[in-house]
Amino acid sequence: MEAVTKLDPVIDIRGLALSFEQNGQRTDVLRGLDLAVEQGEFIALVGASGVGKSTLLRVLMGLAAPTAGTVQVHPDPAAERPMALVFQDARLLPWRRVWSNVAFGLEKTSLNKAERRKRAMQALSVVGLADLAERWPWQLSGGQRQRVSLARALAVRPSILLMDEPFSALDVATREGLQDELIRVWRQMGKTIVFVTHDIDEAIYLADRIVALGGKPGEVKAVRTVDQPRPRKRGSIAMQDLAALVKADISAEGAPQRDDWVI
Amino acid sequence: MTRSLLNRSLPAIGLVAFLLAWEAAPLLGLAQRSLVPLPSELPAAFLREVKSGIWQTSVWLSLSHYTMGLFVGAGAGVGLGIVTGMSGVAEGLLAWVNRVLRPIPGLAWVPFAIIWFGVNQSGAVFIISVGVFWIVYFATHGAIRSVDRDLIEVAKAFGFASAPERLIKVLLPAATPGILVGLRTALGQAWMAVVAAELFGVTGLGSRMMQASSLLATDIVVVYMLTMAALYGLMDALFMFAQGRLLQWKP
Numbered sequence: 001m002e003a004v005t006k007l008d009p010v011i012d013i014r015g016l017a018l019s020f021e022q023n024g025q026r027t028d029v030l031r032g033l034d035l036a037v038e039q040g041e042f043i044a045l046v047g048a049s050g051v052g053k054s055t056l057l058r059v060l061m062g063l064a065a066p067t068a069g070t071v072q073v074h075p076d077p078a079a080e081r082p083m084a085l086v087f088q089d090a091r092l093l094p095w096r097r098v099w100s101n102v103a104f105g106l107e108k109t110s111l112n113k114a115e116r117r118k119r120a121m122q123a124l125s126v127v128g129l130a131d132l133a134e135r136w137p138w139q140l141s142g143g144q145r146q147r148v149s150l151a152r153a154l155a156v157r158p159s160i161l162l163m164d165e166p167f168s169a170l171d172v173a174t175r176e177g178l179q180d181e182l183i184r185v186w187r188q189m190g191k192t193i194v195f196v197t198h199d200i201d202e203a204i205y206l207a208d209r210i211v212a213l214g215g216k217p218g219e220v221k222a223v224r225t226v227d228q229p230r231p232r233k234r235g236s237i238a239m240q241d242l243a244a245l246v247k248a249d250i251s252a253e254g255a256p257q258r259d260d261w262v263i
Numbered sequence: 264m265t266r267s268l269l270n271r272s273l274p275a276i277g278l279v280a281f282l283l284a285w286e287a288a289p290l291l292g293l294a295q296r297s298l299v300p301l302p303s304e305l306p307a308a309f310l311r312e313v314k315s316g317i318w319q320t321s322v323w324l325s326l327s328h329y330t331m332g333l334f335v336g337a338g339a340g341v342g343l344g345i346v347t348g349m350s351g352v353a354e355g356l357l358a359w360v361n362r363v364l365r366p367i368p369g370l371a372w373v374p375f376a377i378i379w380f381g382v383n384q385s386g387a388v389f390i391i392s393v394g395v396f397w398i399v400y401f402a403t404h405g406a407i408r409s410v411d412r413d414l415i416e417v418a419k420a421f422g423f424a425s426a427p428e429r430l431i432k433v434l435l436p437a438a439t440p441g442i443l444v445g446l447r448t449a450l451g452q453a454w455m456a457v458v459a460a461e462l463f464g465v466t467g468l469g470s471r472m473m474q475a476s477s478l479l480a481t482d483i484v485v486v487y488m489l490t491m492a493a494l495y496g497l498m499d500a501l502f503m504f505a506q507g508r509l510l511q512w513k514p
Contacts, residue, residue: 061420085420091413095436095512105421107432138514156421 008074009036010160010192011060016069018055019217028217029055033069035211035220037160037194039076042186044203045196047213047250053196054088056213057162060194061085075159076192080109083160084153088168090145092137098148099124099133105156123155124148126185143174147181154185160192168199176234179206183230200243200250205232212249222249300482305489308482317471322490325457325467328384329494332391332460333453337399337446339392344403344442349426349434354404369394370459377463387460387467394456395449402445406438440513443506450502454495 016033019026030052037043045053058064059071061083075082084105092101102120111119124130127147137145146166153161167175183206186193197203203210204226214221224246228238282302289296300308312318347354372393380386410433418424418433461469468487475483 063416063419081422087413087417087420089413091417093414093417093433093436095439097512104417104432108422136512136514138512152421 010039010041010074010076011035011037011194012070012072012074014070014072016056016059016071017067017217018052018059018064019067030059030066030219031217032219035223037192040190040192042193042206042208043195044207044210045194045213046198046200046203046210046246047218049198051213051215051250052218053198053213054164055218057085057164057194057196060160060162073160079159079191080157081105082158083162084156084158086146086149086153086161086163086166088165090137090142090149092145092148092152094137096137097133098129098135098137098140101137101148102151102155104152109156119155120151123151126154126188127151127181141174142170143178146170146178150182150185154189158191160194161186163193163195165197166195167202168197175202180231182206200246201234201239203246204228204239204242205234210246212246214250214252221252222246224249297479298481300485304482305486308480309486312483312486318486318490321466321468321471321487322494324384324465325461325469326494328387328391328460328465328467329453329457331384332388332456333395333449335388336392336395336453337449340396340399340445340449341403341442344400344405345407345430345434348404348407348438349430365397369456373459373463376460382464384465386463387457387465390460391453391456394459395453398449398452399442399445402448403438403442406441406445407434409441410434410437440510443509447499447502447506450498451495454491458491 013033013035016030016035017028018030019028021027033056045056047053055064059066060073073082092098093104096104099117099120102123103116106116106119109116121130121133124133127150129144129147129151132140132144132148137148140148149166167178170178179202182193195203195206207226210224210226212221212224213219222245224242226242228236232239285299285302288294289299289301309318343357347357369390372390376386376389380389414433414437415429418429423429423432457467458469458472461467462473464470468491472484472487475481475487
Protein backbone atom coordinates (compact mmCIF):
# COMPACT_ATOMS: atom_id res chain seq x y z
CA MET A 1 0.00 0.00 0.00
CA GLU A 2 1.23 3.44 -0.85
CA ALA A 3 0.69 6.40 1.39
CA VAL A 4 -0.12 9.39 -0.78
CA THR A 5 0.29 12.71 0.91
CA LYS A 6 -0.66 15.46 -1.39
CA LEU A 7 -1.07 19.06 -0.40
CA ASP A 8 -4.20 20.87 -1.41
CA PRO A 9 -3.61 22.80 -4.60
CA VAL A 10 -3.04 26.45 -3.81
CA ILE A 11 -5.64 27.40 -6.39
CA ASP A 12 -8.48 25.02 -7.22
CA ILE A 13 -10.90 26.14 -9.92
CA ARG A 14 -13.80 23.89 -10.87
CA GLY A 15 -16.42 24.40 -13.54
CA LEU A 16 -15.82 28.13 -13.65
CA ALA A 17 -18.03 30.07 -16.02
CA LEU A 18 -18.37 33.80 -16.43
CA SER A 19 -20.67 35.82 -18.59
CA PHE A 20 -21.81 39.38 -18.50
CA GLU A 21 -24.82 41.13 -19.87
CA GLN A 22 -24.71 44.36 -21.77
CA ASN A 23 -27.73 46.03 -23.34
CA GLY A 24 -29.68 42.82 -22.81
CA GLN A 25 -27.09 40.79 -24.69
CA ARG A 26 -25.29 37.99 -22.92
CA THR A 27 -21.63 37.45 -23.61
CA ASP A 28 -19.98 34.28 -22.34
CA VAL A 29 -16.35 34.90 -21.50
CA LEU A 30 -15.33 31.64 -19.82
CA ARG A 31 -16.99 28.27 -19.50
CA GLY A 32 -16.38 24.93 -17.82
CA LEU A 33 -12.92 25.90 -16.68
CA ASP A 34 -11.02 23.54 -14.37
CA LEU A 35 -7.56 24.33 -13.13
CA ALA A 36 -5.44 23.28 -10.15
CA VAL A 37 -2.25 25.14 -9.34
CA GLU A 38 0.25 23.60 -6.94
CA GLN A 39 2.12 25.45 -4.24
CA GLY A 40 5.25 27.14 -5.60
CA GLU A 41 4.37 26.44 -9.20
CA PHE A 42 4.95 28.84 -12.09
CA ILE A 43 1.87 28.63 -14.33
CA ALA A 44 1.47 30.47 -17.59
CA LEU A 45 -1.95 31.13 -19.08
CA VAL A 46 -1.69 31.63 -22.81
CA GLY A 47 -4.28 32.37 -25.44
CA ALA A 48 -5.34 34.93 -27.99
CA SER A 49 -6.51 38.30 -26.77
CA GLY A 50 -10.15 38.27 -25.73
CA VAL A 51 -10.08 34.63 -24.67
CA GLY A 52 -10.63 35.54 -21.03
CA LYS A 53 -7.12 35.28 -19.56
CA SER A 54 -7.27 38.60 -17.79
CA THR A 55 -10.84 37.93 -16.71
CA LEU A 56 -9.66 34.73 -15.03
CA LEU A 57 -7.08 36.72 -13.06
CA ARG A 58 -9.76 39.22 -12.07
CA VAL A 59 -11.95 36.41 -10.80
CA LEU A 60 -9.04 35.05 -8.74
CA MET A 61 -8.40 38.54 -7.39
CA GLY A 62 -12.05 39.00 -6.46
CA LEU A 63 -12.41 41.90 -8.91
CA ALA A 64 -14.97 39.97 -10.96
CA ALA A 65 -17.57 37.45 -9.80
CA PRO A 66 -17.98 34.10 -11.58
CA THR A 67 -21.39 33.16 -12.98
CA ALA A 68 -20.95 29.48 -12.08
CA GLY A 69 -18.39 27.15 -10.57
CA THR A 70 -16.10 27.42 -7.58
CA VAL A 71 -12.75 29.01 -6.96
CA GLN A 72 -10.90 27.84 -3.88
CA VAL A 73 -7.67 29.39 -2.75
CA HIS A 74 -5.46 27.78 -0.11
CA PRO A 75 -2.68 30.25 0.38
CA ASP A 76 0.63 29.43 1.96
CA PRO A 77 0.03 30.13 5.68
CA ALA A 78 3.42 31.84 5.90
CA ALA A 79 2.25 34.54 3.47
CA GLU A 80 0.56 37.70 4.71
CA ARG A 81 -1.92 38.01 1.88
CA PRO A 82 -3.36 35.38 -0.43
CA MET A 83 -2.40 37.22 -3.59
CA ALA A 84 -1.23 40.34 -5.30
CA LEU A 85 -1.62 41.47 -8.88
CA VAL A 86 0.90 42.97 -11.31
CA PHE A 87 -0.87 44.82 -14.10
CA GLN A 88 0.08 45.00 -17.75
CA ASP A 89 0.74 48.73 -17.65
CA ALA A 90 2.48 49.14 -14.26
CA ARG A 91 -0.30 51.47 -13.07
CA LEU A 92 1.80 53.36 -10.57
CA LEU A 93 0.08 56.20 -8.76
CA PRO A 94 1.72 59.30 -10.28
CA TRP A 95 1.36 61.41 -7.13
CA ARG A 96 3.42 59.02 -5.01
CA ARG A 97 7.16 58.63 -4.98
CA VAL A 98 8.53 55.24 -6.00
CA TRP A 99 8.92 53.93 -2.45
CA SER A 100 5.44 55.16 -1.53
CA ASN A 101 3.96 53.35 -4.52
CA VAL A 102 5.62 50.17 -3.33
CA ALA A 103 4.27 50.76 0.19
CA PHE A 104 0.73 51.35 -1.13
CA GLY A 105 -0.68 47.91 -0.33
CA LEU A 106 0.90 47.99 3.13
CA GLU A 107 -1.35 50.87 4.15
CA LYS A 108 -4.06 48.27 4.59
CA THR A 109 -1.97 46.63 7.33
CA SER A 110 -1.19 47.75 10.87
CA LEU A 111 2.41 48.64 9.98
CA ASN A 112 3.45 52.20 10.82
CA LYS A 113 5.03 54.52 8.29
CA ALA A 114 8.63 53.68 9.16
CA GLU A 115 7.92 49.96 8.93
CA ARG A 116 6.09 50.41 5.64
CA ARG A 117 8.99 52.34 4.24
CA LYS A 118 11.45 49.68 5.38
CA ARG A 119 9.35 46.98 3.73
CA ALA A 120 9.09 49.01 0.55
CA MET A 121 12.85 49.46 0.47
CA GLN A 122 13.36 45.72 0.90
CA ALA A 123 11.03 45.00 -1.99
CA LEU A 124 12.78 47.63 -4.11
CA SER A 125 16.13 46.00 -3.37
CA VAL A 126 14.77 42.68 -4.60
CA VAL A 127 14.03 44.23 -7.99
CA GLY A 128 17.27 46.26 -7.90
CA LEU A 129 15.75 49.73 -7.72
CA ALA A 130 16.54 50.81 -4.16
CA ASP A 131 18.40 53.91 -5.34
CA LEU A 132 15.37 55.19 -7.25
CA ALA A 133 13.14 55.18 -4.16
CA GLU A 134 12.71 58.96 -4.05
CA ARG A 135 11.93 59.40 -7.75
CA TRP A 136 8.50 60.16 -9.18
CA PRO A 137 6.98 57.55 -11.50
CA TRP A 138 7.28 59.78 -14.59
CA GLN A 139 11.04 59.82 -14.12
CA LEU A 140 11.29 56.05 -14.69
CA SER A 141 11.64 54.03 -17.88
CA GLY A 142 8.96 51.52 -18.83
CA GLY A 143 11.03 48.62 -17.54
CA GLN A 144 11.73 50.37 -14.25
CA ARG A 145 8.06 51.18 -13.81
CA GLN A 146 7.16 47.53 -14.29
CA ARG A 147 9.79 46.52 -11.72
CA VAL A 148 8.29 48.96 -9.24
CA SER A 149 4.91 47.41 -9.93
CA LEU A 150 6.41 43.98 -9.19
CA ALA A 151 7.96 45.32 -5.98
CA ARG A 152 4.58 46.77 -4.97
CA ALA A 153 3.06 43.30 -5.32
CA LEU A 154 5.95 41.60 -3.50
CA ALA A 155 5.85 44.09 -0.61
CA VAL A 156 2.52 42.78 0.68
CA ARG A 157 4.09 39.30 0.91
CA PRO A 158 1.49 37.40 -1.08
CA SER A 159 1.28 33.64 -1.40
CA ILE A 160 0.35 33.90 -5.06
CA LEU A 161 1.60 36.44 -7.56
CA LEU A 162 -0.85 37.10 -10.39
CA MET A 163 0.72 38.76 -13.40
CA ASP A 164 -1.35 40.14 -16.28
CA GLU A 165 0.86 40.38 -19.39
CA PRO A 166 3.33 42.37 -17.31
CA PHE A 167 6.09 42.58 -19.93
CA SER A 168 4.06 42.86 -23.12
CA ALA A 169 4.49 46.61 -23.53
CA LEU A 170 8.29 46.53 -23.19
CA ASP A 171 11.01 46.29 -25.82
CA VAL A 172 12.62 42.89 -26.37
CA ALA A 173 15.84 43.50 -24.45
CA THR A 174 14.04 44.92 -21.41
CA ARG A 175 11.46 42.15 -21.56
CA GLU A 176 14.07 39.38 -21.60
CA GLY A 177 15.97 41.03 -18.74
CA LEU A 178 12.83 41.21 -16.66
CA GLN A 179 11.93 37.61 -17.45
CA ASP A 180 15.26 36.45 -16.05
CA GLU A 181 14.80 38.69 -13.07
CA LEU A 182 11.35 37.30 -12.43
CA ILE A 183 12.70 33.74 -12.45
CA ARG A 184 15.38 34.79 -9.96
CA VAL A 185 12.80 36.46 -7.67
CA TRP A 186 10.47 33.47 -7.96
CA ARG A 187 13.22 31.03 -6.97
CA GLN A 188 14.41 33.28 -4.17
CA MET A 189 10.96 33.81 -2.65
CA GLY A 190 9.20 30.54 -3.43
CA LYS A 191 5.90 32.03 -4.48
CA THR A 192 3.24 30.59 -6.70
CA ILE A 193 3.00 32.57 -9.91
CA VAL A 194 0.12 32.71 -12.37
CA PHE A 195 1.42 34.55 -15.40
CA VAL A 196 -0.88 35.62 -18.21
CA THR A 197 0.65 36.22 -21.62
CA HIS A 198 -0.23 35.99 -25.29
CA ASP A 199 3.44 35.40 -26.10
CA ILE A 200 3.96 31.62 -26.33
CA ASP A 201 7.75 31.86 -26.30
CA GLU A 202 7.58 33.88 -23.11
CA ALA A 203 5.31 31.27 -21.52
CA ILE A 204 7.65 28.44 -22.48
CA TYR A 205 10.70 30.32 -21.23
CA LEU A 206 9.16 31.01 -17.84
CA ALA A 207 6.60 28.46 -16.78
CA ASP A 208 6.51 24.99 -15.24
CA ARG A 209 3.18 24.36 -16.88
CA ILE A 210 1.38 26.09 -19.70
CA VAL A 211 -2.38 26.32 -19.70
CA ALA A 212 -3.62 26.98 -23.23
CA LEU A 213 -6.93 28.79 -23.35
CA GLY A 214 -8.93 28.93 -26.54
CA GLY A 215 -12.36 29.10 -28.06
CA LYS A 216 -15.23 31.45 -27.48
CA PRO A 217 -16.21 31.37 -24.66
CA GLY A 218 -12.74 30.54 -23.42
CA GLU A 219 -11.93 27.14 -22.03
CA VAL A 220 -8.81 25.15 -21.24
CA LYS A 221 -7.67 23.53 -24.48
CA ALA A 222 -4.58 21.82 -23.08
CA VAL A 223 -2.17 21.84 -20.18
CA ARG A 224 1.44 21.16 -21.06
CA THR A 225 4.37 20.65 -18.76
CA VAL A 226 7.63 22.33 -19.73
CA ASP A 227 10.24 19.79 -18.75
CA GLN A 228 13.28 21.90 -19.47
CA PRO A 229 15.91 22.75 -16.89
CA ARG A 230 16.50 26.40 -16.03
CA PRO A 231 18.13 28.58 -17.20
CA ARG A 232 16.40 27.70 -20.43
CA LYS A 233 17.76 28.39 -23.84
CA ARG A 234 15.64 30.73 -25.85
CA GLY A 235 14.83 29.34 -29.27
CA SER A 236 16.26 25.84 -28.75
CA ILE A 237 14.77 23.03 -30.84
CA ALA A 238 12.83 21.58 -27.89
CA MET A 239 11.39 25.00 -27.09
CA GLN A 240 10.39 25.55 -30.71
CA ASP A 241 8.64 22.17 -30.84
CA LEU A 242 6.74 22.97 -27.71
CA ALA A 243 5.80 26.39 -29.05
CA ALA A 244 4.32 24.74 -32.14
CA LEU A 245 2.26 22.40 -29.95
CA VAL A 246 0.93 25.21 -27.76
CA LYS A 247 0.11 27.24 -30.85
CA ALA A 248 -1.94 24.33 -32.16
CA ASP A 249 -3.66 23.96 -28.75
CA ILE A 250 -4.78 27.56 -28.73
CA SER A 251 -6.34 27.47 -32.17
CA ALA A 252 -7.70 23.92 -31.84
CA GLU A 253 -11.37 23.42 -32.64
CA GLY A 254 -13.63 21.03 -30.78
CA ALA A 255 -13.10 19.09 -27.62
CA PRO A 256 -10.26 20.21 -25.39
CA GLN A 257 -7.34 17.92 -24.72
CA ARG A 258 -7.36 17.23 -21.05
CA ASP A 259 -4.27 15.03 -20.73
CA ASP A 260 -1.07 16.53 -19.57
CA TRP A 261 1.63 16.25 -22.17
CA VAL A 262 5.17 16.07 -21.06
CA ILE A 263 7.76 17.37 -23.46
CA MET B 264 21.74 97.38 -24.74
CA THR B 265 21.54 93.69 -25.56
CA ARG B 266 18.50 92.27 -27.23
CA SER B 267 17.44 90.15 -24.25
CA LEU B 268 17.64 93.11 -21.88
CA LEU B 269 15.48 95.09 -24.25
CA ASN B 270 12.98 92.26 -24.39
CA ARG B 271 12.83 92.03 -20.64
CA SER B 272 12.30 95.76 -20.18
CA LEU B 273 9.47 95.89 -22.73
CA PRO B 274 6.71 95.41 -20.12
CA ALA B 275 8.08 98.27 -18.02
CA ILE B 276 8.39 100.52 -21.06
CA GLY B 277 4.82 99.66 -21.99
CA LEU B 278 3.55 100.53 -18.51
CA VAL B 279 5.36 103.87 -18.44
CA ALA B 280 4.02 104.72 -21.90
CA PHE B 281 0.53 103.80 -20.78
CA LEU B 282 0.76 106.06 -17.70
CA LEU B 283 2.14 108.94 -19.75
CA ALA B 284 -0.65 108.63 -22.31
CA TRP B 285 -3.18 108.54 -19.48
CA GLU B 286 -1.66 111.63 -17.84
CA ALA B 287 -1.53 113.49 -21.17
CA ALA B 288 -5.02 112.62 -22.41
CA PRO B 289 -6.98 115.35 -20.53
CA LEU B 290 -4.27 117.95 -21.26
CA LEU B 291 -4.59 117.26 -24.97
CA GLY B 292 -8.36 117.56 -24.73
CA LEU B 293 -8.94 113.89 -25.43
CA ALA B 294 -10.89 113.33 -22.22
CA GLN B 295 -12.89 115.54 -19.92
CA ARG B 296 -10.72 116.52 -16.98
CA SER B 297 -13.37 116.00 -14.28
CA LEU B 298 -14.20 112.44 -15.40
CA VAL B 299 -10.70 111.00 -15.51
CA PRO B 300 -8.32 111.04 -12.54
CA LEU B 301 -4.67 111.57 -13.41
CA PRO B 302 -2.16 108.89 -12.44
CA SER B 303 -0.12 111.55 -10.65
CA GLU B 304 -3.07 112.24 -8.33
CA LEU B 305 -3.42 108.66 -7.25
CA PRO B 306 -0.62 108.44 -4.61
CA ALA B 307 -2.08 111.43 -2.77
CA ALA B 308 -5.58 109.94 -2.89
CA PHE B 309 -4.22 106.64 -1.65
CA LEU B 310 -2.42 108.35 1.28
CA ARG B 311 -5.58 110.21 2.24
CA GLU B 312 -7.54 106.96 2.36
CA VAL B 313 -4.82 105.26 4.42
CA LYS B 314 -4.52 108.20 6.84
CA SER B 315 -8.22 108.22 7.53
CA GLY B 316 -8.07 104.45 8.11
CA ILE B 317 -10.84 103.81 5.59
CA TRP B 318 -8.53 101.91 3.25
CA GLN B 319 -7.43 99.49 5.96
CA THR B 320 -10.98 98.89 7.19
CA SER B 321 -12.30 98.37 3.67
CA VAL B 322 -9.48 96.01 2.72
CA TRP B 323 -9.85 94.07 5.93
CA LEU B 324 -13.63 93.71 5.60
CA SER B 325 -13.48 92.80 1.93
CA LEU B 326 -10.74 90.26 2.56
CA SER B 327 -12.81 88.64 5.27
CA HIS B 328 -15.89 88.51 2.96
CA TYR B 329 -13.65 87.15 0.24
CA THR B 330 -12.02 84.39 2.26
CA MET B 331 -15.22 83.34 4.01
CA GLY B 332 -17.22 83.35 0.78
CA LEU B 333 -14.50 81.45 -1.02
CA PHE B 334 -14.22 78.98 1.83
CA VAL B 335 -17.96 78.30 2.00
CA GLY B 336 -18.59 78.29 -1.76
CA ALA B 337 -15.51 76.28 -2.70
CA GLY B 338 -16.02 73.90 0.24
CA ALA B 339 -19.60 73.21 -0.82
CA GLY B 340 -18.53 72.91 -4.46
CA VAL B 341 -15.76 70.40 -3.73
CA GLY B 342 -17.98 68.44 -1.35
CA LEU B 343 -20.96 68.17 -3.65
CA GLY B 344 -18.72 67.59 -6.67
CA ILE B 345 -17.19 64.60 -4.91
CA VAL B 346 -20.61 63.19 -3.99
CA THR B 347 -22.06 63.47 -7.50
CA GLY B 348 -18.75 62.40 -9.01
CA MET B 349 -18.76 59.18 -7.01
CA SER B 350 -22.46 58.39 -6.96
CA GLY B 351 -24.52 58.02 -10.09
CA VAL B 352 -27.68 58.22 -7.97
CA ALA B 353 -26.70 61.61 -6.53
CA GLU B 354 -25.72 62.83 -9.98
CA GLY B 355 -29.07 61.74 -11.40
CA LEU B 356 -31.05 63.31 -8.59
CA LEU B 357 -29.32 66.66 -8.96
CA ALA B 358 -29.06 66.77 -12.75
CA TRP B 359 -32.18 68.90 -13.30
CA VAL B 360 -31.82 70.93 -10.13
CA ASN B 361 -28.35 71.91 -11.33
CA ARG B 362 -29.64 72.76 -14.78
CA VAL B 363 -32.21 75.13 -13.30
CA LEU B 364 -29.95 76.85 -10.75
CA ARG B 365 -26.73 76.96 -12.76
CA PRO B 366 -27.57 79.87 -15.10
CA ILE B 367 -28.74 82.22 -12.33
CA PRO B 368 -25.98 84.80 -11.86
CA GLY B 369 -24.72 85.57 -8.37
CA LEU B 370 -26.08 89.14 -8.60
CA ALA B 371 -29.61 87.82 -9.06
CA TRP B 372 -29.37 86.40 -5.56
CA VAL B 373 -28.94 89.86 -4.01
CA PRO B 374 -32.65 90.28 -3.16
CA PHE B 375 -32.65 86.95 -1.35
CA ALA B 376 -29.35 87.75 0.36
CA ILE B 377 -30.99 90.89 1.77
CA ILE B 378 -34.20 89.09 2.76
CA TRP B 379 -32.49 86.10 4.32
CA PHE B 380 -29.40 87.64 5.85
CA GLY B 381 -29.89 91.41 5.73
CA VAL B 382 -27.35 93.95 4.54
CA ASN B 383 -24.47 92.48 6.54
CA GLN B 384 -21.46 90.21 6.40
CA SER B 385 -23.49 87.01 6.08
CA GLY B 386 -25.34 88.44 3.09
CA ALA B 387 -22.06 89.28 1.38
CA VAL B 388 -20.59 85.87 2.14
CA PHE B 389 -23.72 84.27 0.66
CA ILE B 390 -23.42 86.20 -2.63
CA ILE B 391 -19.72 85.36 -2.95
CA SER B 392 -20.34 81.70 -2.13
CA VAL B 393 -22.94 81.42 -4.87
CA GLY B 394 -20.52 83.14 -7.23
CA VAL B 395 -17.77 80.57 -6.76
CA PHE B 396 -19.82 77.47 -6.02
CA TRP B 397 -20.65 76.42 -9.59
CA ILE B 398 -17.14 76.80 -10.97
CA VAL B 399 -15.68 74.67 -8.20
CA TYR B 400 -18.55 72.20 -8.30
CA PHE B 401 -18.25 71.46 -12.02
CA ALA B 402 -14.46 71.34 -11.89
CA THR B 403 -14.54 68.85 -9.00
CA HIS B 404 -17.32 66.74 -10.49
CA GLY B 405 -15.51 66.51 -13.80
CA ALA B 406 -12.14 65.80 -12.21
CA ILE B 407 -13.52 62.99 -10.04
CA ARG B 408 -15.45 61.48 -12.94
CA SER B 409 -12.46 61.42 -15.23
CA VAL B 410 -10.09 59.64 -12.83
CA ASP B 411 -8.51 56.70 -14.62
CA ARG B 412 -10.57 53.60 -13.80
CA ASP B 413 -7.41 51.51 -13.96
CA LEU B 414 -6.07 53.32 -10.91
CA ILE B 415 -9.29 52.63 -9.02
CA GLU B 416 -8.79 48.96 -9.89
CA VAL B 417 -5.29 49.12 -8.40
CA ALA B 418 -6.81 50.36 -5.14
CA LYS B 419 -9.34 47.53 -5.18
CA ALA B 420 -6.65 44.96 -5.96
CA PHE B 421 -4.72 46.08 -2.90
CA GLY B 422 -7.75 45.88 -0.65
CA PHE B 423 -9.04 49.45 -0.66
CA ALA B 424 -12.59 48.62 -1.65
CA SER B 425 -14.83 50.99 0.36
CA ALA B 426 -15.91 54.37 -0.98
CA PRO B 427 -13.98 56.43 1.62
CA GLU B 428 -10.82 54.42 0.92
CA ARG B 429 -11.25 54.87 -2.81
CA LEU B 430 -11.71 58.61 -2.27
CA ILE B 431 -8.66 59.09 -0.05
CA LYS B 432 -6.28 56.70 -1.78
CA VAL B 433 -7.05 57.40 -5.42
CA LEU B 434 -9.88 59.76 -6.38
CA LEU B 435 -8.86 62.82 -4.41
CA PRO B 436 -5.14 62.80 -5.22
CA ALA B 437 -5.85 61.98 -8.88
CA ALA B 438 -8.50 64.72 -9.14
CA THR B 439 -6.43 67.39 -7.37
CA PRO B 440 -5.04 69.02 -10.54
CA GLY B 441 -8.55 69.41 -11.98
CA ILE B 442 -9.99 70.71 -8.72
CA LEU B 443 -7.17 73.25 -8.46
CA VAL B 444 -7.95 74.61 -11.93
CA GLY B 445 -11.49 75.27 -10.73
CA LEU B 446 -10.28 76.85 -7.50
CA ARG B 447 -7.94 79.18 -9.34
CA THR B 448 -10.75 80.41 -11.58
CA ALA B 449 -12.87 80.83 -8.45
CA LEU B 450 -10.13 82.97 -6.90
CA GLY B 451 -10.70 85.60 -9.59
CA GLN B 452 -14.45 85.09 -9.77
CA ALA B 453 -14.71 85.67 -6.03
CA TRP B 454 -13.34 89.23 -6.35
CA MET B 455 -16.06 90.07 -8.85
CA ALA B 456 -18.56 88.64 -6.41
CA VAL B 457 -17.06 90.74 -3.59
CA VAL B 458 -17.74 93.95 -5.51
CA ALA B 459 -21.24 92.76 -6.40
CA ALA B 460 -21.97 91.82 -2.80
CA GLU B 461 -20.69 95.12 -1.40
CA LEU B 462 -22.39 97.30 -3.97
CA PHE B 463 -25.68 96.66 -2.22
CA GLY B 464 -24.34 98.23 0.96
CA VAL B 465 -22.18 95.88 2.98
CA THR B 466 -19.07 97.81 4.01
CA GLY B 467 -15.92 97.01 2.05
CA LEU B 468 -14.02 97.96 -1.09
CA GLY B 469 -17.15 97.80 -3.24
CA SER B 470 -19.25 100.07 -1.05
CA ARG B 471 -16.39 102.57 -0.74
CA MET B 472 -16.13 102.69 -4.52
CA MET B 473 -19.87 103.39 -4.76
CA GLN B 474 -19.60 106.22 -2.23
CA ALA B 475 -16.64 107.73 -4.03
CA SER B 476 -18.29 107.55 -7.44
CA SER B 477 -21.43 109.27 -6.19
CA LEU B 478 -19.18 112.16 -5.12
CA LEU B 479 -17.34 112.02 -8.47
CA ALA B 480 -14.13 111.21 -6.54
CA THR B 481 -12.80 109.17 -9.46
CA ASP B 482 -9.26 109.12 -8.08
CA ILE B 483 -10.50 107.14 -5.05
CA VAL B 484 -12.44 104.75 -7.30
CA VAL B 485 -9.23 104.02 -9.20
CA VAL B 486 -7.27 103.59 -5.93
CA TYR B 487 -9.66 100.80 -4.96
CA MET B 488 -9.63 99.27 -8.42
CA LEU B 489 -5.86 98.99 -8.17
CA THR B 490 -6.10 97.75 -4.58
CA MET B 491 -8.33 94.93 -5.78
CA ALA B 492 -5.95 94.07 -8.59
CA ALA B 493 -3.07 93.95 -6.09
CA LEU B 494 -5.01 91.75 -3.67
CA TYR B 495 -5.97 89.42 -6.50
CA GLY B 496 -2.35 89.24 -7.62
CA LEU B 497 -1.26 88.42 -4.09
CA MET B 498 -3.89 85.68 -3.70
CA ASP B 499 -3.03 84.20 -7.06
CA ALA B 500 0.69 84.16 -6.21
CA LEU B 501 -0.02 82.45 -2.88
CA PHE B 502 -2.26 79.97 -4.67
CA MET B 503 0.36 79.18 -7.30
CA PHE B 504 2.90 78.61 -4.55
CA ALA B 505 0.57 76.19 -2.73
CA GLN B 506 -0.31 74.49 -6.01
CA GLY B 507 3.35 74.01 -6.81
CA ARG B 508 3.79 72.26 -3.49
CA LEU B 509 0.72 70.09 -3.96
CA LEU B 510 1.53 69.10 -7.52
CA GLN B 511 5.27 68.57 -7.26
CA TRP B 512 4.69 65.05 -8.58
CA LYS B 513 3.76 66.49 -11.99
CA PRO B 514 6.48 66.48 -14.63
